[in-house]
Structure formats: structure tokens, C-alpha cells
Amino acid sequence: MAEGSHKPQEEPWRVLEFYSGIGGMRYSLMKAGVNAKVVEAFDINDKANDVYEHNFGHRPHQGNIQSLTAADLDSYGAHAWLLSPPCQPYTRQGLQKHSGDARALSFLKILELIPHTSQPPSMLFVENVVGFETSDTHTEMIDILAKTNFVVLEFILSPLQFGIPYSRPRYFCLAKRKPSSFQNQLLNNRLLWSPRPLFGHDDNTVAIEHDQSQESCDKLLQSCEPVEKFLEFENHSDQMDTESGLLDTTIVPIDAYGALEKNDDANGRNDISLNQYLVPLSLIERWGSAMDIVYPDSKRCCCFTKSYYRYVKGTGSLLATVQPKKKGKSSSLKEQCLRFFTPREVANLHSFPEDFHFPQHISLRQRYALLGNSLSIAVVAPLLRYLFAEPSAQNMQIFPSNDIPIANFQPCDEINLIIK
Ligand SMILES: C[S@@+](CC[C@H](N)C(=O)[O-])C[C@H]1O[C@@H](n2cnc3c(N)ncnc32)[C@H](O)[C@@H]1O
DSSP states (O other), rough: OOOOOOTTTTOOOEEEESSSSTSHHHHHHHHHOOOOOEEHHHHHHHHHHHHHHHSOOOOOOSOOOOOOOOOOHTHHHHHEEEOOOOOGGGGGSSOOOOOGGGGHHHHHHHHTGGGGSSSSSSEEEEETTTTGGSSSSHHHHHHHHTTEEEEEEEEEEEEGGTHHHHHHOOOEEEEEEEOOOOOOOOTTOOOOOOOGGGTTSSSSSOOOOOOOOOHHHHEEEEEEEEOOGGGGGGGGGGGGGGTTTTSSSSEOOOGOOOOOOGGOOOOSSSSSSSSSGGGHHHHHHHHHHGGEEEEOOSOOOOOTTTTTTTTTTTSOOOOEESSSSSSSSTSOTTTOOOOEHHHHHHHHTTTOOOTTOTTTTTTHHHHHHHHHHSSOOHHHHHHHHHHHTTTTTTTOOOOOOSSGGGGGGOOOTTTOOOOO
């Protein structure tokens, strides 16, 4: 296998973004402050590509990643490949056919091209669901990476460990091709449940097992911001029409996260109705017992999946807009006036920047589906920063970012727990 392309120090890293979706990886790279340039993105979904183009001014290469050749990949002269392949082959809801699932094929195919490229990447980053790490696709991936001279470092992390009140545990693989290496080589080939090394805690004491005790869980949640910091609208409990259970009103957007996009205002007015986000009473009657309900002062909400808004069971939390005296299901759910989180609020919990927008023609359901497929920038950015850092720190330039200060965030020290 060829040596791959070297880059002069001052040049940006050239990056390929596979399965680019709405650009979560690219935003994470920007947030990480790495001197990098996405030279091409690839996705088969035209709606995802519309959103990507709307925000980055570049339309990803639209087509099946499986049809790319080693020569195609060589033509980009890329140093790093970022990949977030489809997760259905490995989810509990899926049939768990792993590499037997057609959706896993393109991922293995692209990895199998590495030894056939004349300029193989020096770094690789893979994101997937928890469960991937025990799949046969994972076994094949590790096998290919070992044969092509990569050292790997794996993590399972959730935004909760970064102060975000959002439970979305995900699997991550960082890989560097020798002679490149990670800052702490003692962590090579380990799977970690703690973000400690990302914040300079290279003390080799990071736990491999995850701590599921109630005490750790409580400590972790206490370190998170309340859900209300991520909301687009203030609660107006006095405005509920108790007869219908609907908020028959217009709601004022919260300044911090800006107004809804214009197309959400169906009447072209500046006032925006929240009614489209209210959970119908019929659904509450039928599925109330299975719903995950949170309050503005909650320190946690459940993972939003691509089926959020289409189904209420197991697809993400619902927000109580009227806080009862006694929280929870012992109080009438109908009177708590439940609503869905808006797409902007889901984007906030995914730590997307304020200037991320959907083009007008993307429907509400499509927005939720695209966001549900995306990733947590609060988690991926520090992982990418760690991946691109050389032990000598010579090849990395840090640019200050002006929103959530990842570098300053102190993770909960002993806490390496993942809440489902
Ligand atoms: C888990 S999502 C990744 C989302 C992305 N990281 C983001 O931030 O939105 C997987 C993406 O891969 C795309 N995809 C799945 N199979 C593909 C294939 N064979 N070729 C190209 N794109 C594919 C899907 O359209 C979807 O956008």
C-alpha cells in the first residue's frame, strides 16, 4: 500500500465527508477549530443534499457511495475520511442483520478500497449506534483497519457527558495510520466510556466499563443545563384552552434561539402558532403510558429518532407546556398540554449552530427525519479535535469558536455512564 499524501503544515487537512446528511460532521469539524477543508461530501438523499447545499453553498455528490472507485477517491487527495453510515443494520428496532443488511454494504465496500488507493487517508472517523461495536461489520472494520496499518481508539459517549440534557449514546471510532498516533498511545485499541482523554486527562485511569449506579446517574444529570435553555418558545400556561386542550394562541419565540423559519408560519405572519406541535388528545389517551415526558427544568430528554412526530412511542421526549403541581404521570397528561419539540429545538439539543436553517420546501416530517439521522456536535467536535491533534500538536491550528466553549467544558470526572 502506498504511503498516502503528506501535507505542508500550513495547508488545511483535506477531508471527505461520507453519508453527509445535513452536515453534522462538517459543523463538528468547524466547531473543533481544526484547520480542515471538506473537499467533497457524499449522500444519496436529495432532501438531505438540499439542506446541506442551503447551509454550505455546496451540493454533495449525489449517488450511491458503493459505486465509488479507488481512483475516484484518489482524485480528492484527502487526508481524512469522516463516515456516519446508516445505523438501521445495528439498531434494536432493526432486524440486526449486521453486514448481511444491504445498507451495511457501502460502508464495508469503501473501507475495502483503502488498500487499493494510491493515497490512503491518514485518519478515519466513524459514528454509529450503540450495538455497532458488537456487530460483524465492526469485526470486519477493525480487521481492515489493522491490515491497513491503523491504530484505533473507540468511544461510547452521550451529550449528557458534555453538559447537554440529551441522552443520545453513540459509538465512535477514531483511527490513525502509522506512523501517526494518538496523544496517549496507551489508549490505543481501547473502547472508552469516558470523555476524559478529550479534555487532557491522559492519566490512564479512564474506566473501560461504564458505571450505571444511581449515584453516578444523578451526578451526571446535575452537571447538565436545563431543557429550557434549548427551547424556542416560552411556556404560556395561562393561555391554554382547557376545553380543547389546545394552546389557542400565538407564542412568542425566545430570543436566544431566534424565530422559526418563515415557512413555519403558514399564514405569513410574524406570530407563530404552536398548535402544529401539540400532541392530539387522542394520542395521549392511547399512548400516554408509553410517552417520555419532560419539563422545562428537566436535565434530560430522550434521543430523537427519525420517526419523531410520526410516532410518539420511543421516538423522543414530549414537553409538558403546563407544569402540574406534581410532575409525572400521576397528574393528568391532558392537562399538562404536551407538545413536540420543534425542529429548531431538536437542532439546539444536537448543538447545531444558530445559523443552521432548513430551506422552505423541506416539510416538518422531513426536518425531523433528517435531524433524527444526524449527530451531536457537542460530542463529535471534541472527538475530531482529538483525532486531528498530533502528539507534537504541530499539525493543528486551533481557531477560537464563539459559541459553546467545548475546550472549557469540564466533563464530570468519574462519570462515564450512559443513560438509555
Ligand atoms: C446516519 S445518516 C448520517 C447523517 C449525517 N451525519 C448528518 O449529520 O446528517 C446516514 C446518511 O447516509 C445516507 N446514505 C445511506 N446509504 C447511502 C449510500 N449507499 N450512498 C450514499 N449515501 C447513503 C443517507 O441518505 C443518510 O443521509
